[in-house]
Amino acid sequence: MNLTPCLSEAAQKEQEELTLQIAALEVKRQELTSGLNHVDQTIRSLQSRVAQIKNETVPISCLPSDVLEIIFDESRRVLFPWAGFRRPLPIEVQLSHVCRRWRQVALSTPSLWNTLRVPILHRESAIRTYLQRCNQCPLSVHLGPQLSDRRIMDVITSVLIPRIGQFRELILDTQDRQELYSLLCHLVNTAAPCLERLKITSSDPARGQGSYPPIEIFKQGAPLLSDVRLSALPITLPEAAVSTLHFDPLPGPVIPLPRSHLLSIITPVASSLTVLCLKGFVSGFHEEPGSAPVVLPSLRELVVHGHAMIHGFNVFRNISAPSLRFFTLNSLKRQALSPIHKFMTRTSPDQFRSLRSLHYIDCEMDDDLDIYLPHATSGLTHLSVSLGIHTHLMRLLSNSDKQAALHRTVPLWPHLRTLTFHVAAWSQGRDDIESDEEDELPPAIALLLDVIRLRKTVGTELELLRLEGPHARAFHDELSLALIKSQLQVNIEVLPGLSPDNDSQLSSSGDWAYSGQFYGSQYRTHLYRKLQSGPHGQHHLHWGSIARGT
Numbered sequence: 001m002n003l004t005p006c007l008s009e010a011a012q013k014e015q016e017e018l019t020l021q022i023a024a025l026e027v028k029r030q031e032l033t034s035g036l037n038h039v040d041q042t043i044r045s046l047q048s049r050v051a052q053i054k055n056e057t058v059p060i061s062c063l064p065s066d067v068l069e070i071i072f073d074e075s076r077r078v079l080f081p082w083a084g085f086r087r088p089l090p091i092e093v094q095l096s097h098v099c100r101r102w103r104q105v106a107l108s109t110p111s112l113w114n115t116l117r118v119p120i121l122h123r124e125s126a127i128r129t130y131l132q133r134c135n136q137c138p139l140s141v142h143l144g145p146q147l148s149d150r151r152i153m154d155v156i157t158s159v160l161i162p163r164i165g166q167f168r169e170l171i172l173d174t175q176d177r178q179e180l181y182s183l184l185c186h187l188v189n190t191a192a193p194c195l196e197r198l199k200i201t202s203s204d205p206a207r208g209q210g211s212y213p214p215i216e217i218f219k220q221g222a223p224l225l226s227d228v229r230l231s232a233l234p235i236t237l238p239e240a241a242v243s244t245l246h247f248d249p250l251p252g253p254v255i256p257l258p259r260s261h262l263l264s265i266i267t268p269v270a271s272s273l274t275v276l277c278l279k280g281f282v283s284g285f286h287e288e289p290g291s292a293p294v295v296l297p298s299l300r301e302l303v304v305h306g307h308a309m310i311h312g313f314n315v316f317r318n319i320s321a322p323s324l325r326f327f328t329l330n331s332l333k334r335q336a337l338s339p340i341h342k343f344m345t346r347t348s349p350d351q352f353r354s355l356r357s358l359h360y361i362d363c364e365m366d367d368d369l370d371i372y373l374p375h376a377t378s379g380l381t382h383l384s385v386s387l388g389i390h391t392h393l394m395r396l397l398s399n400s401d402k403q404a405a406l407h408r409t410v411p412l413w414p415h416l417r418t419l420t421f422h423v424a425a426w427s428q429g430r431d432d433i434e435s436d437e438e439d440e441l442p443p444a445i446a447l448l449l450d451v452i453r454l455r456k457t458v459g460t461e462l463e464l465l466r467l468e469g470p471h472a473r474a475f476h477d478e479l480s481l482a483l484i485k486s487q488l489q490v491n492i493e494v495l496p497g498l499s500p501d502n503d504s505q506l507s508s509s510g511d512w513a514y515s516g517q518f519y520g521s522q523y524r525t526h527l528y529r530k531l532q533s534g535p536h537g538q539h540h541l542h543w544g545s546i547a548r549g550t
Contacts, residue, residue: 055099068102069109076115079515082522085529090121110137116160117142120523124155131163138168138194142516143183145175145203145524153182161186169197171516177202184215184235191220198222199513201231201248203524214261229513231280234261242269243298246513247280249307256283256311263318267294274298276319279305279330284313293320301326306363309336316343322350326357328384334364341366341373348376359384361422365392371400374412383413384420384466387444387475394447401454411455417463419451426471426478445482452483452490465492472496 007015055061063071076091088094092113096106106112113133116122120142122130141160147153164187174180180202195218216236218225225240231248234257245266247257262282266273273296299321309315309332329337344352355377361384374380374396385393397412404411441449455462467476473496483489 052100055101061101065105065108068105069112072106072109072112076112077511077515079518082526085526085533087121087523087526107133110134114138115140115142117519118144118156118160119146119149119152120519124151124159127155127159131159136166139163139166140169140512141167142171142173142519144171144173144179145520146527147174147179147183156183157186161190164190164192165194167192167195169512170195171199171513172201173199173516173520174202181215184217187217188215189219190217192218192222192225194224195222196224197227197512198225199229199516200233200235201229202233227512230265234258235265237265237268239268241272243272244275244277245269245273246277247282247308248277249280249305256281258282259284259313259318263294266296266319270294270296272298275301277303278308278315279303280307281311282308282313283311284318293318295320295322297323299324301328303328303330304332304340306331306333306336309333314339316340320351323354324352325354326359327352327355328359328361329363330359330361332363334366337363338366345372345376348372352377353379355379357382357384359420360386360390360393362386362389362424365390371396371412374400378413379415380413381415382418382420383416384422386422386424387426387469391444391447394451398447398450398454401451401458401460404458405454411458411460414460416455416460418466419462419464420466420468421448421472421475423467423469423472423475426475441482442478445479448479449482449486449488452488453486456488462490465490466495467492468495470496 072092072095075095078091080088082088092106095112096103110133113130114137116127116130116139118127118141143156143160147156170192172180172183174183180200184200214234214236218238220238222238222240225238226242227244228237228242229246229248247262257280259282266276276296276299293316296319299319300323302315302321302324304315329340332340356379358377358380363386400412403409452462452465467473467479472494476492476494480492
């Protein structure tokens with residue numbers, strides 16, 4: 001039995017007419033929608049043109065493109081701490097997203113895209129884009145940390161290493177020694193004709209047991225290499241005119257670099273070396289009897305940290321620096337500093353006659369320091385000491401000036417014109433002092449006033465007093481008041497943000513290394529935050545999520 005209702009002829013005809021009307025209306029709606037989209041697109045285009053015209057009236061839009069390129073390039077030098085759980089876009093990417101003209105200028109400036117930090121800021125797609133945009137511009141490459149992902153190493157070996165002839169700066173900053181040596185093995189039989197700056201370090205506190213095996217890199221040459229920073233690693237460098245050489249300590253367990261390895265690195269570059277910084281641990285107990293020191297005829301600046309001395313290493317028994325002008329001693333114990341002073345006095349006047357700046361930072365100085373040291377460094381023009389620690393040296397200078405004024409003789413350090421104090425601590429306000437002692441000057445300020453007064457009396461007036469360190473401003477305020485009361489005048493320069501660990505003479509040439517250290521530190525902090533934010537403190541990191549748009 002068929003229960004399907006049948007439409008009448010009139011109903012069928014009406015249905016057909018309604019279907020045709022619906023179809024016609026749908027066609028009309030599609031046409032109207034298309035027209036509306038066209039209108040919206042036209043409005044957006046006109047708005048973009050209006051904004052472009054408005055932007056052209058802004059003063060910065062009147063800058064020539066070459067000036068804008070310089071501003072863009074300088075903006076990359078500004079370092080901002082990362083906030084939150086998201087890494088910031090690289091500054092060059094941000095600049096290219098501001099407006100059409102800025103993007104045109106940014107994309108047409110190859111030098112703006114010549115810095116790659118893998119995996120800190122850039123993933124595979126970004127690496128390829130940057131290499132395309134920078135064309136043949138010299139590259140600055142920062143590899144690490146967190147290179148354990150195989151995809152990262154594949155990109156490095158297949159995309160970056162083949163462009164090593166384009167590298168001008170290379171930083172290797174890995175998490176463990178296996179990562180480091182995997183990278184170094186790729187650099188053994190390579191040539192780096194444009195490489196000028198090289199830094200190699202490894203942060204491996206957990207697995208950093210035992211010594212590192214020696215390895216030779218760039219066997220095919222790196223003729224322009226001039227600035228090398230190593231973390232106490234036995235790496236043989238190619239023949240090059242290296243002028244700056246750093247040995248920094250490895251983190252974690254103390255692993256001293258054997259003396260023989262240190263000298264094997266220094267000896268090939270002895271004739272060209274002008275700056276040597278010894279901060280890493282060096283083993284020196286097994287010195288060969290009667291061995292002659294390595295002569296560094298062009299060395300102008302030497303920095304020695306206490307780490308390099310605690311394992312028996314003796315600086316001037318291993319190197320000779322007849323033209324030394326800047327000498328920094330940082331955190332040396334008394335037993336390490338005393339032999340240096342004795343050597344300086346014993347070799348006078350043949351050695352250290354060119355020395356102009358002598359810096360003591362948190363060193364334990366002998367109480368029996370005599371006048372022979374100032375006599376041995378009579379050409380000194382700049383002396384740096386730590387406030388409250390090197391009082392004996394200031395008293396020696398003050399007493400010498402008193403004797404010179406009394407007997408009308410030449411004072412010690414007659415050419416001394418600049419005095420620097422590292423102010424690591426200073427009590428402000430002195431609230432604990434009784435009311436009848438309020439006018440009594442702190443011993444450090446009283447001694448400094450004596451030095452300033454007596455220097456003027458003997459005709460060797462100080463031209464500049466420099467105050468450095470976190471409490472430099474507080475010390476300056478109290479010193480200024482004391483100078484006014486004493487009717488004394490001296491030019492004072494305050495550098496409150498400068499840490500004694502930053503070698504002042506090396507600051508201008510160390511910016512590139514500091515930038516690498518900054519980004520590595522920010523990235524490690526970022527990884528720690530992500531680990532802490534995950535469930536039960538665990539968060540899986542993926543190579544594909546390293547960077548965002550370009």
